[in-house]
Amino acid sequence: MKGLGVMMCVAMLFTAGCATESFVKEQTDPISSRIDKLDSRLSGIESKLNDLESKAAKPAADLDAVKNAVSADAQKAEAAANKAEAAANKAEAAATKAEDAANRADASAEKAAKAFEMQQKK
Structure with a gap:
């Protein structure tokens, strides 16, 4: 009898500790639902x-x-400024040449006037 009691206790321990599939599903369904909501969020x-x-x-x-x-426009502006500077230098050189030519013309006019005066005195 003592052996039968021990066996019944052992059997109850093994059967009471097991969870059924439906119980596990009931417990995990709300958690699964919350996880799905969190995944969607x-x-x-x-x-x-x-x-x-x-x-x-x-x-x-x-x-x-x-x-x-802006960089491309700045490069274009710099190129235009360089061209303008080159044109200004050419204009300055032309003005210098014109001034030299005017001075030579004045000198030639003075020589011509002196020569004319000399011709008139003779």
Whole structure:
């Protein structure tokens, strides 16, 4: 009898400690539902984050385009300034030549006037 009692106690311990499949499902379904909700929220947050990243990348790309355009315009302006400086140097050289020619013309006119006076005195 003593052996039968021990066996019944052991059998009760083994059967009482086991959970049925439906019990486990009942306990895990709410957790699974919460995990699914969190996954959907996480997907939404990731989607919004990707949208924000793409929006943030666009102004950076636009800024790079503006920088490139400004740089190109600055190079064009510098080239135009160099051309203007070269033209100014040519104009200055031409003015110097014209001034020299005018001085030579004045000198020639004075010589011609002296020669004319000398011819008149004879």
